[in-house]
Amino acid sequence: MAGLLRGGDEARRQLAAARMARLAAEACAQAEPAAAARRCTELREAVLQLCEEGTLQPADARALCRQIDEALTAALEPLPSSLRALEALDRASEQVSPDELPRLALEGSSSADSAQLLTSGEGLSLHSAAGLPADPAAIAQAGSAAELAARLDQAVELADAEGARAVIALPVRPACPGAHGRLLGVLRLSSRAAWQFSDDEKRFFRALAARAGALLEPENGRIRQGQENLAALIEASPLPILSIDRHGLVQIWNRAAERLFGWDSADVIGKPSPIVPEGSEEEASGILAEAARDHTIEGREVRRQRRDGTLLDLSLSLAPLRDASGAVSGSIAVLADISGRKRREQEAKETARFREHFVGILGHELRNPLTAIVTSAQLLLRYGQLVERQAKVVGRITASADRMARMIDDLLDFARSGLGGGFPIHPRRIDLGELCEQVIDELEFAYPGRTITLAANGDLWGSWDADRISQVVSNLVANALQHGQPEAEVRVALDAEGETVLLTTHNGGPPIPREVLPHVFEPGRRGDARAGGLGLGLFIAQQIVLAHGGSIQARSSAEEGTTFTVALPRKARKRV
16 A cells, blocks of 8 residues: 555555555454454554655555544444344343333334334234334234235335335244244334334344244233133123124124024124114114214113014123224123013003003992992981881991991002002192091091090191091001000190101000011001901001101000101192
């Protein structure tokens, strides 16, 4: 080189510079950073010595030193990127999750700004990502770098595609040798700044893809095991389970669905659901639309058809399904056959309608002859000029007819309440004290020799149904007279307490048995077998009180006797 420079020719100078550049590059090639720097220093010392000896001009010496410096700079420039890649690979070799691999890919590359790990299944789905966001559907669609890498089983590079300047996708396969041929996923990286990735970066990406295979293999095994367990549970379920994808096609159809509807899974998988009867298409579409809007359905009653055309009443519970990106991909439904329950409900309604009709006819047909008996007996007593013995017989007929009329009234009230008709009330403003006096006078006439006392305190005016409240007072006092000691008095008390009036009846005598007391207001329940009637008096009294928005309670003991307490709000809530 010194000989070339002595001639002073410019072409010779350029040739000498090129030879120095090549010599310096060879000195740095395949050398550690320290060795490369030492060799370049030796070259520079040699050039300076020639300059000092006068062999080289200072300008030529400076030109050669620049070539040496540029070669050293070129040799050391990749060092930071390589160190980053090595550090990232070191972290990846530790027990990290596959979720962290995209982040490590960005840490180890100076060019990549977006990284995704996609796993294979029914197509590619996003497992984890880092850096700039990318559309999961777009990067996994047909023709994308990831899809090509999975299909061709090789690394694929694209330029100016998928919203980036450079894209690279590498297939991820199991680390164990015997598992070749099965794709686990794809590692995808892209850059919006660089037009291509360096060779060192590509080697780093390949190493990271291999690490991804080692990490995904056990994870996929656990996922497969979980999927197999879930599939087994779905198949073993005693209830029909079916899944519909976003396109309305059946994806799951278990054995219980096969038994209930009559279609084998092979007949329906991948096809529209065959169980929607004609005329219910809009309702079924609405249910799928609710699932698409991320709504959950619980216990909705629907009607669906079997293969033979038979309609079934079903209880539907449905929840949306999501794909790896979190978007709703379909729905899964659990169905319960409630046809038997609906049939029983319909039979109960028909029975109730028949019973209502029967009771109405019975009440009407019984009242007509009973009215004739009562009217005839009253005429005999008034105009028959009967002797005393005959008058007693006719009086007994009248009393028995009145008792039968009350039994018919109780029977009709009971039937009406049992049919859901309730007790219609027609409130009007009345004085409860005056009403109780009238009822007590009638009962004292019906029970000669018995004593009934009334204690009234405070303002007893309110809005109640006079006839119905009279029935309550009559039933409670008559119950006390029937079950109390014959020689003991029956006490009735009325007390005003703000917006409520309390009605209390008390009698002595044997208490209501402890096992009967909790059920004393149930129809047919009596505390004393000697009581007459149908055992409906207390039940009817309770229903009337409840219809007024009040409450009724009973307590009974040998020491205190038996007490019934009724609380009536002054303004009854009219309920029909």
